[in-house]
Amino acid sequence: SAVISQKPSRDICQRGTSLTIQCQVDSQVTMMFWYRQQPGQSLTLIATANQGSEATYESGFVIDKFPISRPNLTFSTLTVSNMSPEDSSIYLCSFLRGGNTEAFFGQGTRLTVV
Amino acid sequence: RKEVEQDPGPFNVPEGATVAFNCTYSNSASQSFFWYRQDCRKEPKLLMSVYSSGNEDGRFTAQLNRASQYISLLIRDSKLSDSATYLCVVMGGGGFKTIFGAGTRLFVKA
Numbered sequence: 001s002a003v004i005s006q007k008p009s010r011d012i013c014q015r016g017t018s019l020t021i022q023c024q025v026d027s028q029v030t031m032m033f034w035y036r037q038q039p040g041q042s043l044t045l046i047a048t049a050n051q052g053s054e055a056t057y058e059s060g061f062v063i064d065k066f067p068i069s070r071p072n073l074t075f076s077t078l079t080v081s082n083m084s085p086e087d088s089s090i091y092l093c094s095f096l097r098g099g100n101t102e103a104f105f106g107q108g109t110r111l112t113v114v
Numbered sequence: 115r116k117e118v119e120q121d122p123g124p125f126n127v128p129e130g131a132t133v134a135f136n137c138t139y140s141n142s143a144s145q146s147f148f149w150y151r152q153d154c155r156k157e158p159k160l161l162m163s164v165y166s167s168g169n170e171d172g173r174f175t176a177q178l179n180r181a182s183q184y185i186s187l188l189i190r191d192s193k194l195s196d197s198a199t200y201l202c203v204v205m206g207g208g209g210f211k212t213i214f215g216a217g218t219r220l221f222v223k224a
Binding site: 033040041042043045092094096101102103105106107108110 | 159160211
């Protein structure tokens with residue numbers, strides 16, 4: 001089965017600072033996805049990260065706030081920049097397998113901004 | 115209108131009960147459908163795919179109605195361990211974009 005490792009699992013950060021979340025997959029994957037899940041809410045796609053090109057951001061999310069790196073086919077990072085309490089949420093990385101059908105998720109990063 | 119809509123619940127049922135969840139989607143071009151399970155403070159995990167012909171996995175049965183654009187999940191003989199949030203997931207309709215419903219919370223009580 002696929003293994004995807006996400007770090008950190010949780011963090012408490014001061015407003016105005018930035019946090020970088022890392023995801024490592026045990027095999028090469030073409031697309032990786034970053035989601036946000038606020039308490040009691042659904043997963044909202046932030047952006048799609050392809051290796052070798054800029055990430056594609058969804059409406060309401062911008063690169064300056066959520067810069068993404070995808071240096072190779074097994075690794076990606078999401079940075080939450082200039083954080084405010086409204087950024088407190090769970091952030092999840094994901095990739096597709098099984099003919100681009102089944103989505104696998106990292107364990108999630110629970111971020112609290114104070 | 116949300117792209118994927120679910121009744122948030124919560125559904126509170128006794129052990130052994132049968133419970134059904136429905137989910138509607140707005141994009142008729144959607145191609146793939148899934149139910150995911152998310153335990154408290156955990157990441158979502160695939161429960162089962164939903165096929166046009168319907169599919170069954172033990173106590174779980176999933177159905178797809180393309181004409182009415184809804185999918186369903188039936189859980190028979192509920193167990194305490196079934197307590198979780200069940201996410202309706204729709205994929206396709208342009209690329210590999212995956213849309214998640216807000217989830218339906220299920221509590222199974224002894």
